[in-house]
Amino acid sequence: MSIPQRRLPYCSFLLRLSVVALLGAVASAQAAEPLRIGVPVGLSGANSVIAPAVVQASQLAADEINAAGGILGRQVVLEIADDASSAVGAQKAYDTLVFQKKVDAVIAMETSAARNAALPIINRGKVPYIYSSFYEGRSCNRWMHVNGWVPEQQVAPIVDHFMKERGVKTFFLVGSDYAFGRGMLKFTREYIEKQGGKVVGEEYLPMDGTDWTPIVSKIRSAQPGALISSTAGGSPNVGLAKQIRAAGLSMPYGNLAIDEGTARTMGDTAAGMYMSASYLTSIDNAQNHKFLAALKAKFGDQAKTANDLSEPQYEGFYLYKAAVEQAGGMDAQKIVAALSQVSFDGPRGVVKMDRQRHAALTMRLGQVQQDGSIKILQTFENVDPGAQCPDLK
Incomplete structure (x- = not known):
C-alpha cells in the first residue's frame, strides 16, 4: 500500500530523528570508550632495577588525569608490557600493544635496543610515541618525540x-x-x-x-x-x-x-x-614538591625513588594530554604535530619538545653522597639539544 503524499514529510522527520539519535549514541559510546596508552618497559632484564619507578610514575599520571576528567572526557587506561630490556622483547611487546591492544599512544622509557626494534612497528601502526628515556641522540622518526636528554x-x-x-x-x-x-x-x-x-x-x-x-x-x-x-x-x-x-x-x-x-x-x-x-628529587619548586608528595600518598612505603627516567615518563602523559586537546581529537597525525607545540610545567620546570622533536632542558651536575642522596654542584639552564633531526618533517 502506498503512503499518502501528505505523510511523507512526517516520515522523513522521523527518519532524521532516528539518524540523529543513532549518531548521538555512537558519539556517546566513543566518548565513553577508554583511551589506551601503552607502557612497554623492562620489567625483566637490565632495566628491571628502574622499571618499578617508571610504572609508578605512569600510574600516578593516569590517576591524576582521570581524576581531572580524563583526556577529552575519556578515561586513561594503561597497557603495561614487559619488553625484557631487549630488542626481541620489544618486538613482542609492541606487536601486542599496537596490533592486539590497539593502543592510542605509546609512552616509553626503554633501552635504545628496545626503541630501535620498536620503531618499525610504530611506523606500521601509525601510533604517536613519546620516548621518555635519556639516550645517545639522533634517533628520528615521524611518529616519535623525545623528552629525555641527549649527549x-x-x-x-x-x-x-x-x-x-x-x-x-x-x-x-x-x-x-x-x-x-x-x-x-x-x-x-x-x-x-x-x-x-x-x-x-x-x-x-x-x-x-x-x-x-x-x-x-x-x-x-x-x-x-x-x-x-x-x-x-x-x-x-x-x-x-x-x-x-x-x-x-x-x-x-x-x-x-x-x-x-x-x-x-x-x-x-x-x-x-x-x-x-635533568631531574633530581632535590629540585626546589612547587611542582616537584607536589609530584613527590603525590607519589608518597599513592604508594606509601612502596613508593620508588623518583629519578631522571621515571619523572620524564610522568611528564610524557601530560604532554600527550596537551597534544590531544590541542589537536581536538584522536587524529594521530594531528596529535604528533601538536606534540612539537605544547608544553608542560612540571617537576623539571617547563618542558617543550620543539627542538627537532627534542627538548631544551635544565641540567644539574650532581655527586652521590654517602646516604645515596645527590648533592647538586651546579645548574645549567635550558641547555639546547643541538641538531638532532634537522631533516624530519
Whole structure:
C-alpha cells in the first residue's frame, strides 16, 4: 500500500530523528570508550632495577588525569608490557600493544635496543610515541618525540668539571656494547679531545655481561685521571660500580647512565660518583614538591625513588594530554604535530619538545653522597639539544 503524499514529510522527520539519535549514541559510546596508552618497559632484564619507578610514575599520571576528567572526557587506561630490556622483547611487546591492544599512544622509557626494534612497528601502526628515556641522540622518526636528554646536554657538565676543577687530563671510557653505550662514549671521546684531553682506554661489555674484571684490570694498568662509564641502566651500573669499588680504584668517576633511584639502592658503592641529570628529587619548586608528595600518598612505603627516567615518563602523559586537546581529537597525525607545540610545567620546570622533536632542558651536575642522596654542584639552564633531526618533517 502506498503512503499518502501528505505523510511523507512526517516520515522523513522521523527518519532524521532516528539518524540523529543513532549518531548521538555512537558519539556517546566513543566518548565513553577508554583511551589506551601503552607502557612497554623492562620489567625483566637490565632495566628491571628502574622499571618499578617508571610504572609508578605512569600510574600516578593516569590517576591524576582521570581524576581531572580524563583526556577529552575519556578515561586513561594503561597497557603495561614487559619488553625484557631487549630488542626481541620489544618486538613482542609492541606487536601486542599496537596490533592486539590497539593502543592510542605509546609512552616509553626503554633501552635504545628496545626503541630501535620498536620503531618499525610504530611506523606500521601509525601510533604517536613519546620516548621518555635519556639516550645517545639522533634517533628520528615521524611518529616519535623525545623528552629525555641527549649527549649534547649531558656530557659537558661532567667532563668540564673533571678537567677544570679536578685537573684531569686523561680519561678511560667503559660502556655496554649497544647503541646507547657506544653512542654516548663516541660523543664523550670527541668532546674530551676537543677540550684538549686524552682518552687512554675504551672498553665494552655485552648488555647482559656481569664480569667486569678484565676491564677493571685494564683501567688499573692505564692509570687514567678519571673514569667515565655509559652502561645499560640498572644492573650493569650496579655491577660495574661494585667491581670498581672492590678493586680499590679511587679516581674521579662520572656515570652517564646512573639514575638517582639506582644510586640510592647502591649505598656506599655509589658514594662520590658524579652524574649529570635533568631531574633530581632535590629540585626546589612547587611542582616537584607536589609530584613527590603525590607519589608518597599513592604508594606509601612502596613508593620508588623518583629519578631522571621515571619523572620524564610522568611528564610524557601530560604532554600527550596537551597534544590531544590541542589537536581536538584522536587524529594521530594531528596529535604528533601538536606534540612539537605544547608544553608542560612540571617537576623539571617547563618542558617543550620543539627542538627537532627534542627538548631544551635544565641540567644539574650532581655527586652521590654517602646516604645515596645527590648533592647538586651546579645548574645549567635550558641547555639546547643541538641538531638532532634537522631533516624530519
